[in-house]
Amino acid sequence: MPSDDVVRDTIAAIATPSGRAGIGVVRLSGARVPQIAALLLGKLPEPRRATYAVFRDARGERIDEGIALFFPAPASYTGEAVLELQGHGGPVVMQALLGACLDAGARLAEPGEFTRRAFLEGKLDLAQAEAVADLIDAASREAARSALRSLAGEFSAAISALGAELIELRALTEAMLDFPEEEVDSLHREDAVARLARVSAALDTVIAKSRQGSLLRTGIHVVLAGRPNVGKSSLLNRLAGEERAIVTPVPGTTRDALREPVQIEGVPLIVVDTAGLRQSVDEVERLGIERTQRELRGADLVLAIFEAGQEATGLEELATGAARIDVYNKTDLVPGFAAPAGAVAVSAKTGEGLDRLRKAILEAAGWYSTGESVFLAREQFFAEELRLAQVALAGLTGEFTPDDLLGEIFARFCIGK
Ligand SMILES: Nc1nc2c(ncn2[C@@H]2O[C@H](COP(=O)(O)OP(=O)(O)OP(=O)(O)O)[C@@H](O)[C@H]2O)c(=O)[nH]1
Ligand SMILES: [Mg+2]
Numbered sequence: 001m002p003s004d005d006v007v008r009d010t011i012a013a014i015a016t017p018s019g020r021a022g023i024g025v026v027r028l029s030g031a032r033v034p035q036i037a038a039l040l041l042g043k044l045p046e047p048r049r050a051t052y053a054v055f056r057d058a059r060g061e062r063i064d065e066g067i068a069l070f071f072p073a074p075a076s077y078t079g080e081a082v083l084e085l086q087g088h089g090g091p092v093v094m095q096a097l098l099g100a101c102l103d104a105g106a107r108l109a110e111p112g113e114f115t116r117r118a119f120l121e122g123k124l125d126l127a128q129a130e131a132v133a134d135l136i137d138a139a140s141r142e143a144a145r146s147a148l149r150s151l152a153g154e155f156s157a158a159i160s161a162l163g164a165e166l167i168e169l170r171a172l173t174e175a176m177l178d179f180p181e182e183e184v185d186s187l188h189r190e191d192a193v194a195r196l197a198r199v200s201a202a203l204d205t206v207i208a209k210s211r212q213g214s215l216l217r218t219g220i221h222v223v224l225a226g227r228p229n230v231g232k233s234s235l236l237n238r239l240a241g242e243e244r245a246i247v248t249p250v251p252g253t254t255r256d257a258l259r260e261p262v263q264i265e266g267v268p269l270i271v272v273d274t275a276g277l278r279q280s281v282d283e284v285e286r287l288g289i290e291r292t293q294r295e296l297r298g299a300d301l302v303l304a305i306f307e308a309g310q311e312a313t314g315l316e317e318l319a320t321g322a323a324r325i326d327v328y329n330k331t332d333l334v335p336g337f338a339a340p341a342g343a344v345a346v347s348a349k350t351g352e353g354l355d356r357l358r359k360a361i362l363e364a365a366g367w368y369s370t371g372e373s374v375f376l377a378r379e380q381f382f383a384e385e386l387r388l389a390q391v392a393l394a395g396l397t398g399e400f401t402p403d404d405l406l407g408e409i410f411a412r413f414c415i416g417k
Pocket of ligand 1 (some may be wrong): 023158226227228229230231232233235246247248249251252253254255266274275276277305329331332333346348349350
């Protein structure tokens with residue numbers, strides 16, 4: 001959307017977290033920034049130079065002193081004139097400074113509004129704007145790295161490359177349709193087929209990478225389930241690298257579900273230890289087992305834990321739709337134990353087999369480390385693809401014309417996020 005169509009309010013917000021800190025930042029964006037700066041600072045700081053200033057309210061009373069940074073349009077985060085006021089990071093000072101900005105004619109920014117303006121001004125595309133939020137929310141280094149790659153435009157570039165391929169393919173195909181008598185020879189047809197296969201493969205890659213990105217953002221729910229005393233809590237402690245859950249030789253030790261954040265190769269997991277599954281007359285234990293069932297229903301992956309050398313029964317019918325790995329624990333007690341195909345043998349006591357288990361968890365969760373970039377794209381993109389597919393189908397019946405399509409897309413951007 002062209003920016004000169006709209007005269008936007010000038011917005012202001014405290015950009016740093018609430019609470020006490022060495023420094024707090026109030027950020028402003030919009031056309032009135034120069035006037036507001038004149039009121040608050042008595043001057044407009046030189047562009048892009050850290051400028052010491054006294055911050056004053058409308059009556060000229062000192063609020064704080066600190067550093068002011070002025071970024072004239074369009075070379076700023078939002079593309080508009082931006083002013084950043086770095087003061088002392090206390091809640092009273094920050095509120096007073098924000099209040100002075102509002103008194104001087106700014107309005108309180110809505111959540112994400114600075115980034116939305118950056119998007120509207122063409123500073124970021126939609127994928128990049130979302131990457132900003134993902135970077136801030138990143139729960140692991142790997143997630144942050146992926147968000148940063150999307151922010152740098154890698155995801156957008158991959159999508160544009162696909163778009164360019166499709167345009168060429170369309171041109172080729174329409175040439176064949178329009179000039180059949182030119183005898184666009186079979187060479188061209190084969191070329192078109194090869195191109196389509198290439199586009200399709202590239203699209204699969206983008207989708208696979210985006211799926212991994214989605215795992216990075218939400219974390220994978222891994223539930224440990226098994227009969228009492230098989231070593232579920234011991235395994236949780238091993239995976240967490242800390243003594244989080246109580247471990248005793250008494251069957252029925254764990255009564256409640258215990259969730260621990262764990263990272264494997266930078267991938268965030270929520271590992272859930274549960275009460276051992278058995279028929280119990282004990283009221284507390286029964287309630288615990290009910291919780292286990294609930295956790296199983298919400299799992300992405302279930303580790304069904306058995307004891308090496310013991311009969312592997314009791315977990316045939318876990319109430320879960322999640323992927324499952326059978327794990328045989330306490331291999332240290334059964335020298336030479338070999339797990340059945342597809343299962344993993346471990347010893348929570350010695351740590352034996354834990355690396356294999358970690359790898360199996362990542363694989364079962366759909367994560368494979370390619371060493372390539374992962375895209376932190378949102379499910380929304382898949383929703384958008386589905387919507388476009390629907391529009392394409394509707395186009396066949398004349399419900400949608402290309403003009404409607406443009407209108408649709410345009411409207412979507414105006415509503416914005
Ligand atoms: N030798 C050996 N003992 C283990 C191993 N893992 C766990 N244990 C022991 O088995 C007993 C039960 O371990 P827990 O981790 O409490 O088992 P749990 O499955 O959480 O048991 P509940 O909470 O009662 O369902 C404890 O005495 C542990 O020390 C292992 O790999 N080898
Ligand atoms: Mg336990």
